[in-house]
Amino acid sequence: MNVHARVSAPMIAPLLAIAIEKLAARMEGRIVTADAVDYDPLRAIAHSNWDHRPLFVARVASARDVADMVDFARRHNLELAVRSGGHSVCGHSGSQDGVVIDLRELNSLDIDLHNMTAWAGSGLTAGDLTRALDPHGVAVGFGDSASVGIGGITLGGGVGYLTRKFGLTLDSLIAAEIVTAAGSILSVDESHSPELFWAIRGGGGNFGVVTRLCYRLNPLPAFTGGPLVLPATPAALSGFIAAAKAAPDELSAILLAMPAPPMPFLPPDVIGTTVLIGMMAYAGPDDDAQRALAPFRALAEPVADLVRPGPYSMMYLPEDPSMVPALSIRTLFKDDFDQDDADIILRQLERCDAPMRMAQFRVLGGAAARIPADATAYAHRDAAMLVAFLAMDGSAEAAARHDVWAESCAAMLGGAQRGTYVNFLGEQGSDIISRSYAGATWQRLREIKSRYDPTNLFRLNQNIPPA
Numbered sequence: 001m002n003v004h005a006r007v008s009a010p011m012i013a014p015l016l017a018i019a020i021e022k023l024a025a026r027m028e029g030r031i032v033t034a035d036a037v038d039y040d041p042l043r044a045i046a047h048s049n050w051d052h053r054p055l056f057v058a059r060v061a062s063a064r065d066v067a068d069m070v071d072f073a074r075r076h077n078l079e080l081a082v083r084s085g086g087h088s089v090c091g092h093s094g095s096q097d098g099v100v101i102d103l104r105e106l107n108s109l110d111i112d113l114h115n116m117t118a119w120a121g122s123g124l125t126a127g128d129l130t131r132a133l134d135p136h137g138v139a140v141g142f143g144d145s146a147s148v149g150i151g152g153i154t155l156g157g158g159v160g161y162l163t164r165k166f167g168l169t170l171d172s173l174i175a176a177e178i179v180t181a182a183g184s185i186l187s188v189d190e191s192h193s194p195e196l197f198w199a200i201r202g203g204g205g206n207f208g209v210v211t212r213l214c215y216r217l218n219p220l221p222a223f224t225g226g227p228l229v230l231p232a233t234p235a236a237l238s239g240f241i242a243a244a245k246a247a248p249d250e251l252s253a254i255l256l257a258m259p260a261p262p263m264p265f266l267p268p269d270v271i272g273t274t275v276l277i278g279m280m281a282y283a284g285p286d287d288d289a290q291r292a293l294a295p296f297r298a299l300a301e302p303v304a305d306l307v308r309p310g311p312y313s314m315m316y317l318p319e320d321p322s323m324v325p326a327l328s329i330r331t332l333f334k335d336d337f338d339q340d341d342a343d344i345i346l347r348q349l350e351r352c353d354a355p356m357r358m359a360q361f362r363v364l365g366g367a368a369a370r371i372p373a374d375a376t377a378y379a380h381r382d383a384a385m386l387v388a389f390l391a392m393d394g395s396a397e398a399a400a401r402h403d404v405w406a407e408s409c410a411a412m413l414g415g416a417q418r419g420t421y422v423n424f425l426g427e428q429g430s431d432i433i434s435r436s437y438a439g440a441t442w443q444r445l446r447e448i449k450s451r452y453d454p455t456n457l458f459r460l461n462q463n464i465p466p467a
Helices: 014-026 039-043 063-075 126-136 150-156 194-200 234-246 286-297 339-351 396-412 430-435 439-452
Strands: 030-033 056-059 080-083 099-102 109-112 117-121 173-179 185-188 209-216 224-231 251-259 274-282 326-334 356-363 385-393
Touching: 014 030, 014 063, 030 039, 039 056, 063 080, 063 099, 063 173, 063 185, 063 209, 109 126, 117 126, 126 150, 150 209, 173 194, 185 194, 194 439, 224 234, 224 286, 234 251, 234 274, 234 286, 234 339, 234 356, 251 286, 251 339, 274 286, 274 339, 326 396, 339 356, 339 396, 385 396
Parallel strands: 056 099, 080 099
Antiparallel strands: 030 056, 109 117, 117 209, 173 185, 173 209, 224 274, 251 274, 251 356, 326 385, 356 385
16 A cells, blocks of 8 residues: 555645555555545445544454554544444544544454353444344344444443343443553453443443443343334323333333334325334233233324334334435433423424424333443433434534524423433533533543543543543
8 A cells, every 4th residue: 555645745744644554554454545435435424414534544354453543543643533333423433634443344243142142343233233133032222223333322321122121232231342542452341440341331432442342142032013103192192101101121112203204004195294103112922012012002093003023123124325314413311291291392393394303202211220320331220211302404504403493392391401311412512411420420430531541532422531
């Protein structure tokens, strides 16, 4: 590789170009600079709010490669971004003029059914891992998107379709391999570097680059799930939330209030009108699932009912990779919810002009709530529900307008008084990040940060500054 020939002088100074060439020569993976044919697709992320052009993208092939990249960025004072699924809602999966560590080639998977564990490379997506586990009747609970990288969702929490039965994604994490700011490659668990292991379970990517994750596998011999579509009335919305709170732990649900998308199972006259799409997930036998689902079906005559037995991976709806929307999002935790709240939300949805807009409800509790609050750095064990307002449009200008809408929606429900879920936290300032962790948790995280990353090299995240 001849970096001098490939990169124009205004972009990279000669000495830095030489350093990049030496770096490229010793790594197992490869460095992709701005004139490479795959530079644009590799630097792209899931949302179009940002158009970062990094100095280069490092397609790492090992933890040793990652350590080299971390060391290089630190020595040359370059901004460092880490990318797997590319779903950071703040655009932290890319960097302008910095270095992007692209983890997608770290996609190894070692499933140990005897010990009910799996070591997974952090370049895998939730869909990759879920589909690989399905044939064995085991699962790790992630969120509601197949294309999200397992590293990002795990380190921030992981609120999804199995939360009430098996806890958050991070509750299944029993060990990890991590590259620290010093370039050290550590294996961490409850016995080895336990403070660091505590911090990465909820503290996000603040403490290093996680290259492999070891999960405890949860038995899932039977599963029933899919979309249940109901009319969007205040009574149906508030009734759904009440039913989800009262449901057995085996049932987790994510409810979407949104314009009906053009899906083949929906009647043509419903498309574009606001509906309630309940993504129902029952971890257990179908006979038990039908009893648990009865209160939801009794709320109103379903517009469509596709809840059925099948593999857990069927919960991931198809995604169009060509769709790269500009995203606006605001979230809050909420305990009480009544028909007046439901009426406010449905009215607010009509006020937004984004082609795709929604209010999303994730009822919590169950197994996630029974874990002690200080067991991990995740700070919201006692929250009853996570509410999110999302708008997706075609430009950053539209996103700025929809940010105001989403902010007003959250405010009408009381706002993010206790902070919010860091994986969904938009660009709302550092104060809400500190409020998103309990007081003692925040201070403990800052002290661990000062030990493992005193210069805040890992700052492209929901940043926790060193103490």
